[in-house]
Amino acid sequence: MLLFTALNWHTLFFLIFALFACFFAFCVLVTSNIVRMAFYLTLALGATAGLFMLAGAHFVGAMQLMIYVGGTLVLLVFGVMLTAQDSFVRMSTRGGDWVLAVAVGVSLLALLVVAAIYLPQGEFHADAQAKIPADVANQTTSLGLALLSTRPDKLVATNETLAAGMSGYLLPFEIVSVHLLVVLIGAAYLARARRHAPPPS
Amino acid sequence: MADWINEQLAFYLSAVMPESAEAPGYVIAALIQAALIIQVPAVGALVFIWMERKVSGRIQDRLGPTRTGGKFGWLQTLADGLKLITKEDLIPGSADAMLFKLAPYLSFAASFAAFLALPFATGWVGQHINVAVFFVAAVLGLEVFGVLLAGWASGSKWSLFGAMREAAQVVSYEVPIGLCIIIPVMVCGTMDLITIGNMQAGLFTNWLIFHDPFTFFTFWIFFTCATASVNRAPFDLAEAESELVAGFHTEYSGLRWSIFFMAEYGSMYIVSALGAILFFGGWNGPIPIFHWIGWAYSGVGETPTLAGWLANLFGCGNLILKSVVGVTVMIWVRWTLPRLRIDQVITTCWKYCVPLSSVMFVGVLLYTATDTWSPNDLFPHRSRASVREGWISQDQARSAGNPEEDEEQAARDEDDLARTSNQPGEEFVLLARSAEERK
Numbered sequence: 001m002l003l004f005t006a007l008n009w010h011t012l013f014f015l016i017f018a019l020f021a022c023f024f025a026f027c028v029l030v031t032s033n034i035v036r037m038a039f040y041l042t043l044a045l046g047a048t049a050g051l052f053m054l055a056g057a058h059f060v061g062a063m064q065l066m067i068y069v070g071g072t073l074v075l076l077v078f079g080v081m082l083t084a085q086d087s088f089v090r091m092s093t094r095g096g097d098w099v100l101a102v103a104v105g106v107s108l109l110a111l112l113v114v115a116a117i118y119l120p121q122g123e124f125h126a127d128a129q130a131k132i133p134a135d136v137a138n139q140t141t142s143l144g145l146a147l148l149s150t151r152p153d154k155l156v157a158t159n160e161t162l163a164a165g166m167s168g169y170l171l172p173f174e175i176v177s178v179h180l181l182v183v184l185i186g187a188a189y190l191a192r193a194r195r196h197a198p199p200p201s
Numbered sequence: 202m203a204d205w206i207n208e209q210l211a212f213y214l215s216a217v218m219p220e221s222a223e224a225p226g227y228v229i230a231a232l233i234q235a236a237l238i239i240q241v242p243a244v245g246a247l248v249f250i251w252m253e254r255k256v257s258g259r260i261q262d263r264l265g266p267t268r269t270g271g272k273f274g275w276l277q278t279l280a281d282g283l284k285l286i287t288k289e290d291l292i293p294g295s296a297d298a299m300l301f302k303l304a305p306y307l308s309f310a311a312s313f314a315a316f317l318a319l320p321f322a323t324g325w326v327g328q329h330i331n332v333a334v335f336f337v338a339a340v341l342g343l344e345v346f347g348v349l350l351a352g353w354a355s356g357s358k359w360s361l362f363g364a365m366r367e368a369a370q371v372v373s374y375e376v377p378i379g380l381c382i383i384i385p386v387m388v389c390g391t392m393d394l395i396t397i398g399n400m401q402a403g404l405f406t407n408w409l410i411f412h413d414p415f416t417f418f419t420f421w422i423f424f425t426c427a428t429a430s431v432n433r434a435p436f437d438l439a440e441a442e443s444e445l446v447a448g449f450h451t452e453y454s455g456l457r458w459s460i461f462f463m464a465e466y467g468s469m470y471i472v473s474a475l476g477a478i479l480f481f482g483g484w485n486g487p488i489p490i491f492h493w494i495g496w497a498y499s500g501v502g503e504t505p506t507l508a509g510w511l512a513n514l515f516g517c518g519n520l521i522l523k524s525v526v527g528v529t530v531m532i533w534v535r536w537t538l539p540r541l542r543i544d545q546v547i548t549t550c551w552k553y554c555v556p557l558s559s560v561m562f563v564g565v566l567l568y569t570a571t572d573t574w575s576p577n578d579l580f581p582h583r584s585r586a587s588v589r590e591g592w593i594s595q596d597q598a599r600s601a602g603n604p605e606e607d608e609e610q611a612a613r614d615e616d617d618l619a620r621t622s623n624q625p626g627e628e629f630v631l632l633a634r635s636a637e638e639r640k
Contacts (some may be wrong), residue, residue, distance in 0.1 A: 009227070035353055039300060042346060062336040070342035077349050078368045081361060117205070140332055140392065
């Protein structure tokens with residue numbers, strides 16, 4: 001009973017999800033079977049989505065599930081199935097790859113740890129909560145507005161130069177859309193049936 | 202460093218929230234609710250499998266099960282379950298044993314997770330998620346992952362072919378189904394399933410399927426694509442028994458096999474319920490009896506009352522009835538239509554469903570933008586715009602329909618508007634002032 005009363009449920013679930021994510025991310029490293037990697041990655045990314053949900057960012061959590069787990073990983077496994085020569089594909093890592101991967105991984109970890117330690121805790125959280133009206137918190141309206149026209153969180157910009165830049169993300173949004181369209185057209189071009197004209201009889 | 206570690210420990214271990222005093226109560230409540238939600242796919246599968254046998258029997262001029270459990274063979278599924286439990290749990294020698302064992306659970310977990318965000322009545326939902334529509338669509342797309350893994354890990358060519366067909370089919374059908382789901386979201390201006398359901402309160406003319414001819418047509422595209430995305434006949438290419446033995450579950454037997462089917466029937470119920478909420482008014486019956494006698498809740502987070510609880514109970518019945526009708530139609534279609542070929546399945550998706558749903562999207566857009574008359578305006582229950590999230594809050598919307606209250610509300614709104622628009626920085630000034638007072 002003491003355990004129950006001394007626990008902060010939010011923290012407990014945070015730790016569970018975080019441990020899940022880390023453990024399965026580690027499993028991805030250890031295994032050499034691509035499809036098993038994809039499976040572990042599903043669990044790791046699912047746990048990350050759980051962390052987002054726990055933080056109240058439902059939209060980001062659902063996005064994580066839809067894009068990474070439902071999109072990328074399904075395509076990965078699909079690609080392995082289409083291209084695999086023998087039944088269970090194994091990936092062997094050479095020594096040079098290990099050195100490079102460890103260098104990148106350790107530097108990224110160092111960066112993240114430093115960022116995590118120096119992030120102001122406690123008061124930072126309370127301040128942010130106080131500023132967001134209750135019926136707007138957890139809603140995606142401001143996200144949509146920011147994508148199309150204005151950023152509701154930056155309506156009052158004191159600096160003129162900065163204010164001009166606060167007009168939302170319409171341009172990047174459009175550029176990304178056009179980029180995706182180009183990719184789609186390219187894929188359709190590559191995948192088209194190459195039919196030759198029938199020889200004249 | 203030691204200080205920092207102590208600080209972290211203090212932050213993680215001794216941060217006592219107000220809720221922790223009632224923690225055991227929370228745990229019990231959470232367990233009861235989780236158990237209740239897991240009953241929906243579990244009992245649902247029991248009933249639907251029995252129904253599948255009866256319906257297919259009648260369609261093929263047979264009786265279906267008649268003896269198990271006395272009358273109508275109503276215990277047939279339970280008998281099936283007992284039989285499946287006693288069967289040997291086979292794992293082929295060439296299989297990837299770990300993935301082979303885990304794949305059914307992955308499928309079921311994906312199907313079950315969608316029930317978390319699916320409301321059964323106003324406020325009756327596992328977890329009220331503001332983007333519930335998006336969440337349900339995202340989670341439903343994960344079910345295919347279990348099927349893919351099952352097909353790949355079985356180490357059998359039949360399974361692999363089944364899984365590849367399933368992947369191609371589900372990935373394709375996610376496009377038109379997404380377009381169809383966006384249309385009601387666009388009309389309502391919210392992705393919250395509870396708000397979408399509440400906006401269709403009133404007579405059946407307020408249901409979104411009657412919003413305009415485009416939404417009417419959209420529902421049928423949605424239902425076709427939903428049938429394909431849950432892998433039901435005539436789109437059940439992944440388990441085509443005439444060509445692939447049994448497709449992705451060829452190597453499965455016993456309980457693991459049945460878990461795949463629990464997932465399938467669970468997803469059938471979910472897409473039907475999603476269709477019912479998005480197009481058929483959700484938990485609102487065709488005639489708003491509970492609204493007329495003033496029992497129904499009009500918003501989320503109202504004080505629970507016995508009358509409101511009763512209204513919700515009947516609303517829950519409404520939604521389940523509508524969803525079961527959807528599942529019945531899927532069963533009926535399965536035993537009526539022959540299976541399509543894989544190229545026909547993909548053609549149906551890319552050459553018909555995707556262009557049609559895009560046209561519907563543009564049509565609904567024009568229809569709402571031009572404010573054309575719609576059957577939804579016949580007997581308005583409450584102003585549709587008033588429930589839109591972020592524009593006007595729920596409690597203000599509650600007074601809609603009462604003209605006197607509306608006038609008062611309008612006056613209050615104007616006051617609010619004047620206050621906020623003239624002094625944009627006021628709330629921050631207030632914050633600063635209250636902080637000073639606290640000091």
